Amino acid sequence: MADAGAWTRGLMLYRSQKVLGLDIEPMQDHWLLLGEVQGSQREPYEVSIEMALMPDGQVDYWDSECECPVGSQCKHGVALMLKAAYQGLQLLGGNAPYPMLSPPSPEQVETQRLANLARAQESARLEAEAQLLRWLQELDRASGAATKAAHGDPAIHGAREDIRPEQFLYLLTVVGAHSPTPRLQMEAVVSYPKVTGGWAKPKAIKSAPYKGQAVYDQASDADHQVLQLMRAMPDSSRFSYNFNSSALPSGQAGLIALQQAASTGRLLLDDGKGGAGLPLQWGPPQRLSWHWQEVPNPQALEPSWTLRGQLADSHAKLCLNSPPLYLDAALGLCGPVQAEGIPTAQLDVLLKAPPLKPSALQKHQVALMQRLGKLPLPPVLQQLTTLQGITPSACLHLALTPPENAPSAGLIQAQLRFDYAGHRGWWAGQGSTVLIESAAGRVLLQRDAEAELDAITRLYDLGLMSAEKGLFGIPGDGPQQDWLHWADNGFSVLRDAGFEVTLDAALNHWITHADTLEVQLQPEGEEEATSPWFDLSLGMEINGQRHNILPWLPDLIAAAAASPLDPETGLPNIPPFVYLPSPNSQGFIRLPTDTLKPWMAALLELVNDRDHDFTGASLKLSRLDALRTGAALGEGAVWDGAQTLRDMVQQLSGQSELPQVPVPASVQASLRPYQQQGVNWLQFLRQHRLGGILADDMGLGKTLQTLVHIQIEKDAGRLSHPALIIAPVSLMGNWQRETERFCPQLRCLVLHGKERHAVADTMDQFDVVIAPYSLLQRDRERWLEAQWHLVVLDEAQNIKNASTNAAQVAGLLQTRHRLCLSGTPMENHLGEIWSLFHFLMPGFLGSQARFKELFxxxxxxxxxxxxxxQLRARITPFMLRRTKAVVANELPPKVETVMRVELSGQQADLYETIRLGMEKTVREALTSKGLAKSQITILDALLKLRQVCCDPKLLKMEAAQKVKTSAKLEQLMEMLPEMLAEGRRILLFSQFTSMLTLIEAELKKCKIPWVKLTGQSQKRDALIEQFTSGQVPLFLISLKAGGVGLNLPQADTVIHYDPWWNPAVEAQATDRAHRIGQTQSVFVYKMVAQGTIEERILALQERKAALSESMYSGATARKQPLFSEGDLAELLKPLSI
Structure with missing residues (x-):
């Protein structure tokens, strides 16, 4: 039998029309109900009920089965039962729906027992308790009757019958005026106005009106509508012969009938003598409020309490029509009553509440609260602590299943309990409200049944097996490896699913980790140089013993092939660990696969193309696969007889010297040692048909090393097709000058502007072709048809987004050899590294989605x-990076200073005003759209704060334009005259070109000469010449236009007026001065508004620099996330923090 909670929720489902269908089939000795009920899932649950009836229509027994997690006797079964009662009862042959549907009530049994005891002992206390319980039962029956009425109201007739009554008066009579539950009755009568005023004595309507009657012909449309609505009401005489045309106004039809009758001006109060009395108007709704009234009883030791309902207007009389109405004879009004959704049948019972003793109220407080709902409780009960509206915490305690119950009950048992503000328990099968005895006293707990059911459903969704008394078994329906992975990770999957998890001590050592992994590579056959195949063997050391891993791999790959493909990578999922039963204990041994993934990913990519024998002692790999695997494994591999392969890997990774390559005599430069090493490396890559990234710091001669490499190719006769240099427009002139200066024998062609079409067909006549990135898409067909010996991408971070047209066209170019030049191959995230290697060696780092998942x-x-x-070991052989530390003896020192400027006055007030507004805007965007879809809002907020720090005039806001001071600009104009007086040559960078314009205005006032370079500047080379020749001492440069491609060693001072998010971009700008050729110390000043977003930007710069440096060196990675939503809170902190 379903519990009270299931009956309550089932009734809600039925009222919400969640029962989608019902079939009733008679069986030999019972009835079968079949239907569908819409639950919380997308698909409805199928429900079946077997039910037997007694001869009087009462239910003998019923049993339900459902597809929901509860399974039987659930709310869905109750909803189907209600559907059968209200719409299909005639098929069952029952006489009254409610008795059939009422669940066995503990109050019914208790009432009978108390009544008998009261008669036997004449106990006033027990009689009072029985009186309360009878009242609660009446409320239950009233609730059921109200439900029946809500779903069983007859429909209003859609078409008028051919009945035409005469002109009418409408008299209201209070039926049962002296009872607690009076009702209004409306009667249609015929009358006429008297000459002396008022109405003649009304005449009753004895038969249905008909056309041709004088009164009928004079009746208005409103009269016709009133009479038609009255016929649709319960208790209406329907104008039958010998019956008065009266009705109890009910339902929407009753409200409309009263309103229309009032609109005719002929709605009147019966004068009590059958005549027309006070005229009535339709009044506004009145609210019904409730309170408990103390009833003194001198003969009793304690007073009683009774429930009272009261209208807002004390003169008005409450009438329990359905819906309820009021009548105010003093004001001549009648109208609807707002009863907060309480059905009329329940109002009837509530208003008849008997005096109730405190002792009975306290004993049955839970039942009282369940029935009263939102109505107030008696004051004597208000001292009881009530907990409601609390979402419980779902708590799981995990322990090993007792041996006698394993494995059928699972390897691990999870005990589920619900915690309501410290009150923890399992109350399945009890009511929605439970009374708890605690150390602090009695607590009345309102359970959140939906939250509890949701937690149980989540356990089912995770595959746990249900037992009893809140116990669930692990593993359940899922693969055993998955559950063991749960255990190995502290059951974080349960925590992620919203559970609080505690573990029994026996689970702490349930999983044993294997010790070490050993990988061996050796050639197949005796001669490594001639063998196209290599054997890869794998071993795992467990407790000092080595075990061959390869025989276990087929099961892994077979399981991965049978599992759904990863939606991001399109490859089978590979579990991070394999768990083997421990031979010496109850637990398991964990075999990690993450350490194998550098080569395992490549293996899975090849498995569809070739057959591999995983059951033997070794795995066969081609030479190229062996090189790739060896590079990924690095020192972790044991090289057995594969010396040539190992030497190649060591040369690529820098562990051994590369062959020295002579520099051609035609090169007009003397290479520094590190530059010679770079040329050796480039030639080594070319020899083995590999690509690579030359990632030297800015100013260390990447252009010269590349040109020497091309000259060597030409002198060796291998340059049968041109070398293509793709570079930013700002660097094309520098490439042409450097080629003419250092390698004059290389014939150079620059393709740019409209003139390019005239010379494009002559590309094959040149050794070097220089073109900008913008032409890759614009002249796509020309580039893809051409053959190249070498393609070089300068400032290769321009293709850091692999989805751009430039990156895609670059990847399709037909060439023998590919190179990337970039001092900052990764500026923001690792996806940029993947994009560069996708151009160099497609597939080397796997697909983009796979790379994202693995690295x-x-x-x-x-x-x-x-x-x-793992990632660094894989890419290091194909990336050569030397920092200025390598050539420290050849460069003067660089002194960096953070110059903090404090905002004050109106500028500080403006910053805080904007910060508060932007913080609210950003938080609302994060709440409604999340971080990924709030980028525009966030960037706009941060931009405004940065602009205030630089100069309020940068903001297009009326309030900002009123601020006439800028702390930074004032500090700058104090610094510049002093520096220039000392003979400094200054580069001043800002990312805001409008800020440079404001600085120009101040320079003009001080008569300080300058030149400015932005993206809009014409004659770029002429501007550079003015500074390098010493004509002007100050160079204003926008960060975007001049951050790369400028050689300005004549400068000895660099000022960054505002910090930029990317530290690499700032470093590039500084390196315009601090580079090979510089002979003086370089002073770098970073102007930062103290306590503002700019200081937070400096902190983020450090974190990004740490990520970049960790890719280029052996630095240890941080053991915490590098980026988070918490950064936004830091950026939006007020000035005082």
């Missing part, structure tokens, strides 16, 4: 040092 997310979001080590 980017673990490194950037989780700070995984092991994944960082």
């Amino acid at each position: 980017r997310n673990p490194i950037e979001k989780q700070g995984d040092p092991e994944r960082l080590h």
